[in-house]
Amino acid sequence: MPGQKKTVSADSSNPLHTLVNLWPYMWPSGRPDLKMRVVWATFFLLISKAVLMLVPYFFKWATDALNGKVDMAGILPTFLLGAVMLVIAYNIARIIQGGLNQLRDALFASVGQYAVRQLAYRTFVHMHQLSLRFHLERKTGGLSRIIERGTKGIETIVRFTILNSVPTVIEFLLTAAIFWWGYGFSYLGVTAFTVWAYIWFTIRASDWRIGIRRAMNDSDTDANTKAIDSLLNFETVKYFGNEEMEARRFDQSMERYERSATQVWTSLGWLNFGQGVIFGLGTTVMLIMSALAVQRGEQTIGDFVFVNAMLLQLAAPLNFIGFVYREIRQGLTDIEQMFDLLEVEAEVKDTPDARELKINAGGVISFKDVHFAYDPERPILKGISFEVGAGKTVAVVGPSGAGKSTLSRLLYRFYDVQSGSIEIDGQDVRDLTQKSLRAAIGMVPQDTVLFNDTIAYNIRYGRPSASEEEVSAAAEVAQVGDFIRALPEGFQTKVGERGLKLSGGEKQRVAIARTILKAPPILILDEATSALDTTTEREIQTALDIVSKNRTTLVIAHRLSTVIGADEIIVLKNGQIAERGKHQALLARNGLYASMWNRQQEATEAEEYLKKVRESDDMGVITRLAPAT
Known part of the structure; x- marks a missing residue:
């Protein structure tokens, strides 16, 4: 293989x-x-x-x-x-x-x-x-x-x-x-x-x-x-x-x-x-x-x-x-x-002289001329270079297949780059122990998978030694505390296989609480709200803003509305950086980012319009016009 x-x-x-x-x-x-x-x-x-x-x-x-x-x-x-x-x-x-x-x-x-x-x-x-x-x-x-x-x-x-x-x-x-x-x-x-x-x-x-x-x-x-x-x-x-x-x-x-x-x-x-x-x-x-x-x-x-x-x-x-x-x-x-x-x-192993990661400059992330391919015949990243400053938020956007999620996998060192380097506070991740590297990074993924155990177990997974009070406090910050207390068994509620007993928004909040408990200096949000509806997305985004405050944050996003406040936005296309800058500057450039923004805005407006029509459709006209099954 x-x-x-x-x-x-x-x-x-x-x-x-x-x-x-x-x-x-x-x-x-x-x-x-x-x-x-x-x-x-x-x-x-x-x-x-x-x-x-x-x-x-x-x-x-x-x-x-x-x-x-x-x-x-x-x-x-x-x-x-x-x-x-x-x-x-x-x-x-x-x-x-x-x-x-x-x-x-x-x-x-x-x-x-x-x-x-x-x-x-x-x-x-x-x-x-x-x-x-x-x-x-x-x-x-x-x-x-x-x-x-x-x-x-x-x-x-x-x-x-x-x-x-x-x-x-x-x-x-x-x-x-x-x-x-x-x-x-x-x-x-x-x-x-x-x-x-x-x-x-x-x-x-x-x-x-x-x-x-x-x-x-x-x-x-x-x-x-x-x-x-x-x-x-x-x-x-x-x-x-x-x-x-x-x-x-x-x-x-x-x-x-x-x-x-x-x-x-x-x-x-x-x-x-x-x-x-x-x-x-x-x-x-x-x-x-x-x-x-x-x-x-x-x-x-x-x-x-x-x-x-x-x-x-x-x-x-x-x-x-x-x-x-x-x-x-x-x-x-x-x-x-x-x-x-x-x-x-293992494809990725610690070197014999690998050392522990030391966060001595706030967790600055540097991608330096990174090239990577899962298959040698199909390059994914071609000379990517950018920096996420300490406590700053940088968002990476782009069409599907542009290589956005690959960046998070490389930062976690699930794979090693073919050429170039990725550094944290000037330390090449290939020279660090994988355990210390991953201990410093928190992840809220798009598809949150929970263990078939209790809510408390899944939140405490971020830090197994955490007390019940710390677990509860993390749930409050993630805005999931009220929901948990309303459950008959509270924090001891079983979430089912892969968390299927919870809704998408509830699973994301549990994942956020888990990351809060881990308290990492570096945070990755990998399309953390792209699978949610607009209303739930707004609620989750509030919790994410709290989590990412004063943390070095790399955001992988599909919905551009979630990254308008980022310190810098990187636009990927075909494995290369096509544009970069703040939200307003990129819109003014009227390039790829502006085109993606306009399409998403049109889709959002259409979605809102249909929602209002359905709410006012007392006679069920839309339902009757739907294709027969």
Whole structure:
């Protein structure tokens, strides 16, 4: 994607690379308590496997004791020589082994959850550090689903790597050693070949299923993106009566997900069947070998039972090998996009020697020969130079697409200029920390978006440490105090998703109160009233005049009536300054500004005329003349 870089690293879908990245979370520095949990979990793991190896022996000895063909004196304590006691010991060993496994899992649970929380936190922080361009090019619904699946995939990898992969390897090695020591190389050979064939088939089949799983994830992300986008634009859907169209679009994505998910489960069935065939053949061969040995008198019935019990016992870790490999591969598929997000570098970063912004001259803003383009083939700003004096107000106006809002984004350093510089009190913004720069600037945008929380929370967002009295005082200055007090829940009223429960004017007043609470030395008003009606605009403008008093203020405006009192007006056209000066001087020049002013005045007069006609239209003539729907 343009402007975004990825760090050079190994493929995130490489299991070894993933485990290396996850190791600091499984063995976290600064958390000796979690390290001790890992140590104890590993200890109980080893003990449980040792006990597990005794279980088939107790079964073998019990069988031989019942058959009267075993002499275990010197091997077992006297009280365990009876068949009944051996059966009891067999089940006690199973219970102990199961308990140790549960204790191991309980000890490791907090380690796994710590890894999930830390990686989720790292991803969340990283998302906020990425540049504006990245977020403008991505879809929120898709990102949320990627993060959701990624955190689950991380938990899968962390848990199954420690709790299943290591135990499986240990159990196989112990089983192979027992077969070799007690029954000879032929049993070891059949066991090793069966395990090799089982693992080979599992890996090949699982790799084949990864593509199916990836297609399912893509369909899931697409469906989630469409759902969130449609619900966020609920009113627009209603305006145009497109509920059925939205439902069809969502269902098309879910249909693709359904097909992919069906293939995932069908392929899993074939995988399990193939694993069963391989292990069944290996078991059959070894049991035949043992049965023949029993017939020759080389083994007892207990040996035959022992071989079967060991194979059944080996089946569990082998199933876990297949399960763990599938889960890790699927987990890698789930988190590879999340890792891609973590590897995206921010387009705008602090330099190693970045310093804090110091407002030592009142917050003078200087644009010096600024050139900028979102796309190299389409320049937006071409050599822009102007200054906003300390405590002064400079307005930037011009036709749509002239580059007005780009100025505010550059001042906030959402992007860096291609050439030229932007300075505050003589300090190039590229040499400053982004945090200190943005702390000094307040913004009242055209499209105010509020958090789905209370009015108090949204106002206090300007300064989270503010007291209730300060929040209330900011609301009064923003002329929204009376409105809030009239609400049943006052400042604790929920504003809804993106503030949709409030009108446009009410949202703007809350945004102004938020900026007042922040108390920045520099203020940006980016078309703060252009989306409001004329009456509400006048009321909001009064509040804005109060906020901008004695502050260095850059006004991005569409309606020229809101900037007639500015100390200077900059008129942009095609990314260049076409005119500049005060309101009256620009009108006298009879240029672009005067032309824009006259058109807006004519539109305002027409709007006022129609409003008066409607108010006096008692007979409903205008309504009847409106086009039929």
